[in-house]
Amino acid sequence: MFEEVRRRRAARRVKPGNGRPLQPFRWWQLSRSLFYLSLLDADDHRTVYAVDLRPAGDEDGRVLAELYRDGRHHATSKVPAAFPVEGGVIEVAASMFGLKRCHYVTPDGGERQLVPDPRSAAGRRARLEHDHPALSRFIGAASVTLLVLGVGVVVLELVDAIGRIPPVVDRYGGFDAPLQLPLWLTITLGVGAAAASAERALRLRYHWLLDGAAN
Incomplete structure (x- = not known):
């Protein structure tokens, strides 16, 4: 029920496109995401969709997804x-670090992730996974480890902040976090968690706790 309501609300944000051609991806467009989906209709006619997006947002801070159909602008939506x-x-x-979802979803709940443009950062990450699966798994595991450590830092900071609230101090005498990390280590872990979330965004991996804490 909730998913259906969410999808209906998202569908109402879709506006018709203007027919402009899809611009090819350039290697220096680090802030651009471009994904493709190829579909066959009942008459075996193939349609290629492309989703073009700048996760960093435009000059007004809006993040817009642009849908292209067979190379022409078909629709746009926040x-x-x-x-x-x-x-x-x-x-x-x-998310703050890139895409967390770009999937084709059917009414029966089936999902298929769209294919990234091979020249994009997500496309190069997918090629690394295909050509060097062991290295890809290691990088993925390292990203999860950094995010777990980042969540730990957030928890420690939260405990320390709660222990300094005046009503808590009056009632319980206040308390400190069980572990005090040096500033340099806190900053290092924060940067590492942000890099890990960016790496996971290239693979469209997202977890509300791990990646959400890094946002």
Whole structure:
């Protein structure tokens, strides 16, 4: 029920496109995400969709997803977006570090992740996973480790802040976090957690606790 309501609200944000051509991806466009989906209709006609997005937002801070159909601008929407297409919807969602969702979803709940442009950062990360799976798994495990440590730092800071609240001090005498980290280590772990979230965003991996704490 909640998912259906969310998708209907996202669908209402979709505006028709203007037919402009899709610009090719350039290697220096580090802040651009470009993903593709190829669909066959009942007559075996193939349609290629492309989702073009700048997760950093435009000059007004808006994050817009642009949908192209066979190379022409078909629709636009603020994210999170849900674009109706043949046999389902394309769902797009972003975090501070990039995309966290770009999937084709069918009414029966089936999902398929869209394919990143091979020239994009996400495309190069996908190629690394294909060509060097062991290295890819190591990088993925390192990202999770850094995020777990980052969550630990957030918890320690929260405990320390709560222990200094005047009503808490009056009632319980106040308390300190069980572990005090030096500033340099706190900063290092924070930077590491941000880098880990950025790496996971290239693979469209997102967890509300791990990646959300780094946002």
